[in-house]
Amino acid sequence: MSTRRMATKAIALVAASILAVIAGEISQAEAANKELKIGFVGVTSGPAAAWGTSNVRSMQTRAAWLNETGGVKIGDTTYDINIVSFDDQKDPKRAIAGMEKMAQEGIHYVVGPNVDDGAAAVRPVAEKAGIIYFPYAFPKELYVTPASNAVLGMIASYQSGPAIYKYLKDKRGVKTVAFVAANESDPLSQRDSGVAAAKALGLQVVAEKDTYQNDTRDFTPVLTPIVKLKPDLLVLSGVAPANAPLLIRAARELGYKGLISTETAQDAKVLQEGAGELANGFISVGGASTPEIRSPAMNEFIDRYTKMFGEYNDESNTKVYALEYILETLKANPKAIDNVEEFKRTMDSFSAPNPFMIGDNKLRYVGSTSFGQKRQVAVPMVVNEYSDGKFKTLFVGEVD
Amino acid sequence: MAQVIANGVYLGAQYALIALGLTLIFALMNVLNFAHGQMYVLGGFITYTAYGQLGLPFIVALLASGVTLGVIGALIEKLLFRTVIRRSVREESTMLLAAAVAYFLDAVILLLFGEKQRGVPKIVNGVFVSDALIMPYDRLLIGALAVLFIGAFMLFMQFSKPGRAMRALAQDRVAAQLMGVRVDRYSMIGFALGAMLAGVVGGLLVAITGVNSGIGGPISIKAFLMVMIGGAGVVGGAIAGGFILGMIESVGLSVLHAYGDITYLVIFAALMVFLSIRPNGLMGKPWG
Known part of the structure; x- marks a missing residue:
């Protein structure tokens, strides 16, 4: 009798524990944010790995930061950002495979590819699958009508x-x-x-x-x-x-x-290690954020990136922007979350504060002069001169 | 013209040293080591860490690169290639294994050392300048060291007991075995030596050209090119192939620069014609 009572108590205890765990899971699931997948297709291996790696790490750093602070509220829904990355190895065929993978995962916004032939190769897939992509590639035909899904992520x-x-x-x-x-x-x-x-x-x-x-x-x-x-x-x-x-x-x-x-864009430490003082006076189009114009948020981004990956890459001064543009545009028009035509409509009038620069600089789409439509992110054109391990700003310009 | 010739000789010395390890492994084991470039890169990063980051003397860093790659090479031969060669009758199995090792090392190097180009402080400052020639002293030193290493390697192969054993293996594996040469042991030493050469040249050149995680594949391709010119499995052929490629590159880039990048087009076209006439390269296999 006593044994039976003990067994009943044990079963009841186990059942109660299971119910408690299930209840906990359910409440946790209810509390968790929805997931918003943003894609990256670019080169993260081989001799040009630095281009894509700085890209994807910028996205991962910013996403982790946003998620840590409660996620991103788009319309009435709060999302955690999940960066889905694909290394195209600077090969157009792999870039196509990468963009197809993004389409299969239901992703509508992709950063990359990093080079001209990759960006040109993915265009049919992106247009067919309804994907807006932010290449770091310069062929004008990607941004001029009838093309409309590519947004240049930097200064050409x-x-x-x-x-x-x-x-x-x-x-x-x-x-x-x-x-x-x-x-x-x-x-x-x-x-x-x-x-x-x-x-x-x-x-x-x-x-x-x-x-x-x-x-x-x-x-x-x-x-x-x-x-x-x-x-x-x-x-x-x-x-x-x-x-x-x-x-x-x-x-x-x-x-x-x-x-x-x-x-x-170049990296100061790479120049210092590879050429030392021989690199003094070297002029490059720097990342879009130099110490003179960077905001406290940009400094925090650099700190977080360094903590996550051990070493900052100056190219990320520009590459921090693409994800920000995607998220801020979605905030401006929540219907664009799964409808890129809504996204395109919003681009013409979109404007939001630029968190990475001091002053009242705005995030906005430009490119009317070069492409006849707004298919370029507005990042400051910072021209740098390298000197003793650091970049000094020569002048800051902008494009339209 | 003196500048063009000096550039060619310097490039040739680099290339010859890169090709030596590859041809040695091919001669001993009939293995095309696709991971040779990755071994070069690993050697470069070890020297970068020891000399550039930890501040150890350059020669110590170079030694560390050579020893580390020697040990890695020995382990790769003992644990991987020996097993595959024993169990597989198909020669392409070793090629697949070599390619797998190359991809594995590529991934490990990227994880350990990151994606950025790395460089170290110059080991010698200053530039030699005359009316006909400009050559930085560090290039002169590295060129001289490369020639010294090539000479030391040839002397080792010619006069040392392991060198003779490896030459015997390269000439006829079965006959060498029948004569009492311990095939497994000297195959491992040969593979370790080939990997060590890749590590040393990677460490040596990090002082001039730096290193990054993505250059392993292109280095291997260039090394194959030199070996094909000189004759696969022939030490003298690899050296000749290295110097020929260095000189053609230097002359081509100087003479043909106004026509765009046709130097390598010319090199590959010439190589196709050359191989159709001499399919075994300049010196062919085996070596004597």
Whole structure:
């Protein structure tokens, strides 16, 4: 009898425990936010890994921060942000596979790809699946009608190049310019637009055909004939952060005394380690946030990124923006959460405070001048000069 | 012209040292080590950490790269390649294994050292300047060290007991075994030596070109190119292939620069013609 009573008590206790656990799970589920998946398709391995890695880590840092502080309220619903990433290995075929994966997961907003051919390759998938994507690629046909699903996530070289060359012509007396680029679609198209811009400004282009394999490790043979021409300005068109210090070092060691510039974002520590003081004076289009213009929120972002991943990447000064634009636009029009046409409609009039800059700077879509429609995020065009391990702001511009 | 020749000789010395380890492993085991470039990268990162981050002397860092890669190479041979070679009759199994090791090392390196390009402070400052030639002193030093390492390696292979045993293995594996050469032991030593060479050259060149996690694949491809030119499995061929490729690159980039990037187009076209005439490369296999 006593044994039976004990068994009954034990069963009751177990049943009560199970019910308590189930009740707890249910209440937790009720309290948890809904999930909003945002995609990333870009390069996070290979020689150009720095481009995509800074992208996805910026997104992950910002998402973790937002989730930690209660999520993002869009309309009446609060969401936790889940970043779904796909490494396309800088291969257009894999980029397509990545965008298809995003479509299968029901994702409507994707950041990336990082390069021209990848961005062009994913366009049909994105348009068919109803995905708005934010490439870091410059082909105008992605942003000009009839295309309407791509939003340029940075300043294009054909927008920054003329501003830089004009500044250097007016302020530093540059008269002759030489271009060198990797033998790949992005750098070559950036070189061509740079050459056109330089010629339009009346600069004499002394070298415009010199190229190198992207996996070159020693640039002395590449730069020997260019340095002999003694240009006032050497433009490293579309140079990858991994190659920039090697090119600068080789040019300086060959005795080149002129200015060196690029239209791509670079990382100060990479320049410091790879070229040391030889990189002093190197001009690049920096991340869209320098110490002079950055807000406390941007400083916190940098701290959080550093804590999460061990080391900050200066390219994230620009790449912090894409996710912010997506979320703020969805906040402005909650119907766009699963309807990209609503998103597109909102872009024309969208405006929200820019949390990453001091002053009353706004997040807004631009690009009317370059693309005939607003298909570019408005980030400040910060032109930097590298000096002793840090970037100093030369000037800040903007595009429309 | 002196500048172009000096650039070619310097590049050639680098390339020859990179190709040596690859051709050694191929000669001994008939294994195309696709992970050679990744071993180079790992060696570079070890030197970067020891010299650039911990502040140890460069030579200690270089030693650390060589020893670490030697141990890793020995373990890879003993635990992976030896097993696969013993169990599989298909030669492509070792190629698949080598590719898997390459991908594995790529992922490990990316996780451990991150995606950024890394560099170390110059080991020697200053630049040699004359009317005809400009060459930084650190390049001269690295070039000289590369030639020294190549010489030491050749002497080791020619006159040491393990060197003779490995040459015997490369010439005829069965005959060497019948003559009492311990095949397993010297295969492991050979693989370790090949990996060690990759690690040393990676460490050596981090002082000039830096290192990043994504360059392993391209380095392997370039090493294969040199080995094909010189003749697979021939030490002298790898050295010749390295210097030939370095010189062609230097001359091509100087002479053809006005026509865009056709240097490698010319190199590959010439290589196709060359291989159709001499499919075993300049010196062919085996070595003697």
